[in-house]
Amino acid sequence: MVADLTTLWMCGLPGYTPLELMDLSFDSGYVTIHNADTLARPRNLTIEEAIALLLGLDLVVQSMPPDRNDLKEIAQGLIDRLSLLANLPSRTRVDSNVNELIRTMITSAISKKQAVKIQYHSLYSDEVSKRTIHPLEFRVDGTHEYLWAYCEKAAGFRSFRVDRILESSISGPRTESFQSSNSTVANSITYSLQVFSRFRDVAERFSLDEMEKGSQSPGTSYSSQWLLRAVMASAGAVELTSPQEIRSHIAATASGLLDRYKAG
Template sequence: MTKTNAGLLRAARLLDLVPYLMSHQGIEIDVLAQQFEISKTELLEDLNTLWMCGLPGYTPLELMDLTFDSGFVTIRNADELQNARALNNEEVVALLLGLDYLKGQLLTESAALIAAIESLVSRLSSTLRIALTNNLSAHIEVSAHIRGALLNAIAKREPLEIQYHSPTRDEIILRTIHPLHISINQNIEYVDGFCELVNDYRTFRLDRILTTNSASSPGRWLESNVAQPNVKLPFEIAILERERDVCERLNIDLETLKTSNVKAIAVFGFSEDWLIREILTLGGSCILTKPADIRHRVKMRAELALNGYRNLLLGA
């Protein structure tokens, strides 16, 4: 951070401190430092700076009166700065995007909350000092209806019929699942549950679920305390180039790879289709060495794709 930016941030913090202290008289210094996410030393420097600020004239009658020797902060004679500072354009835009995202996650039953958000958006928009050509809109990865249907099914222990986009096959597949719980990993939402199509436990990304419907047949409910199998399929590859891309796609630890002289690398996955698709996508950066039957399937898929390109060129 440059000195200029640090100075601007401190000036903004000083302007925020005054109205906050006016409404939180007697607050502890440690609590105040935590609230503003600064160290106690930085806060004391800010308070000493404010102690020397006030209206022109700069006599005791015009200066702000701060007391903090006891470990508790009180402020007086700061009526002119007791109002919170105005938000700048960047802060208003950030708030508008956040409110739009929050609104998109609410169900229609939350009409009062939606109306309150729309009112706040209208008031914030009027404070912008720039003209917007289009209304601000946040991209919603997972709709509130899909998440709500999953949470409802988990609470009622009911199955759901979902349309799911499978990236390994690049297909939309209709599945009946018994959702158990929703988790978040690296800012991506997942639902774990039993899938009747494969008769096994699976994990699904919420942003790949296109639709949800009540299952036409209740099916059988599997208790959530049944141990989930964690069987992974072993594969072996050799990396030829683009080590980082290969490691990121196949979940290989790059640092471990750099310190190892082993040419054959073990890879584990839950799906043969996933591995075949990833090997082909990497375009010769690595080769599959084991098992032989999956290696043969990769070869057949590659030849099929090449023949398709040849036919396309001949047809042109």
Template sequence: MTGVSTRLVRLLNMVPYFQANPRITYNEAAADLGVSVKQLRDDLTQLWMCGLPGYGPGDLIDFDFSGDTIEVTFTAGIDHPLRLTSPEATGVLVALRALLDVPGMVDPEAARSAIAKIESAAGHAGHHSEGTAVDEPAPIESEAAAAVRTAVRSGRALAIEYYSASHDVLSSRVVDPIRVVLVADHSYLEAWCRTAEGVRLFRFDRIVDARVLDEPAMPPPPAVQAAPDTSLFDPDSADPSLPTATLRVSRSASWMFDYYPLRVLAEHPDGSCDAAMTYASDDWMARFVLGFGSAVEVLAPEGLAERVRSAAVAALAAYEASAATRTE
């Protein structure tokens, strides 16, 4: 977490730095910023992919590289004071609350202070039209999520109602919380599930209800000592025994990258992308893809593509048969 925080601070300050130092060389900039030339190039590549909503030409931060010099040509507003819209403030608040529970957080007090300031600005948004961070109150965290965090901090067992998207069922469980982890912009409760008799990850926004029990959490010591297993959510480090699908995602479904663990493999001129996604069940993956219609196509493996094709053909045949029956 410390390394991520340090890099984030550096990236936020790089655009104003290059504005103040036009045509500076790589060696000079690297020395000023306290990084290697290789790290500087990596940072510039990262910044090149950041910018304003739309994220197309003219929206992203841009640089001019002439010879061995660097000059920023479009700042995307990063050199101006930050002004948050209500949805942006909500996102920041959710992320800050999640970071409070992530082991290794650099300065929890700073995060709590930032939360208080954003909430205060949101509360006064209706009284100030200029210079206000948000334009309407930001929603507070759900009661279920708050109960989960309370159970983790107090070391108490937890009764939850959890929606499993992969099985489309709502189940009741008693769990022994271990920690909260942040994976791909989502907060998860890592806990010992007494029903499954194993460690499970429960996504916060799928915990429908949570109640702190009047008994201590007692996860097995090996489960507490082990590092969180988030490999299923990270295609770069996924369990090699799990299959990976290659998908063609159309531009209209690009929002998927904000909600599912997809890794971009290639981008195409029409705005579509080829992406990789690790999964555990062929049945679940086929249903997942079918839900997007023509917006998502399976490129590989062929077995999964054939399963999706067969299911789509069967569904179309059933629809046509039903339509024919109604017209007779």
């Protein structure tokens, strides 16, 4: 509740200077909006503002718990009125691949400090795995929403794309204490690359600063699958010189692909 109220400090009328933002305070269970008269004044909306409100209301409806039909009816009423006044279709909406039941359950687990069992489709390995996580917060990066959590399987903190969580269930209360959400993972992989070409592409893919042709560039990763795919995607621009185990895996994968081309 406090986090939601704090968010309101960044809300207000277009312009978003201190003169247009909400001036509110909350104490002893009471919330006071000091500039309510200013915020309540009727105003004309531009087409861009109306669309933004419609999309925002649609996201609010999608994120509501299934049993809060009363709130959904209020939001839908606002959508219908706004659509009529702005001459826009009331079906203006944002399509999301996120299962709202999963999001609602994880949100509840965060507030109650509970562990969660999930079935997750990994983008790097293209595999579905089961793991127990301790969710901490949701984050948005670009166009995707991620869940930042401690993963028991990885023994460290990980981010999970929310739309790739296939199933979830409450595992129970947290039984472990974590140092902080910024802790480093103990089982990281240290590797070394030899760079031959496409320096800008390689620098962006592996987050390298300075390199010369044929030089050795060290790096760190938390996923052997990511490292394998990144080297394969570089298409000969780099060679992984260590560790040997992942080098062998890359060689076997490349050999298998060549065999498929020959067979086809």
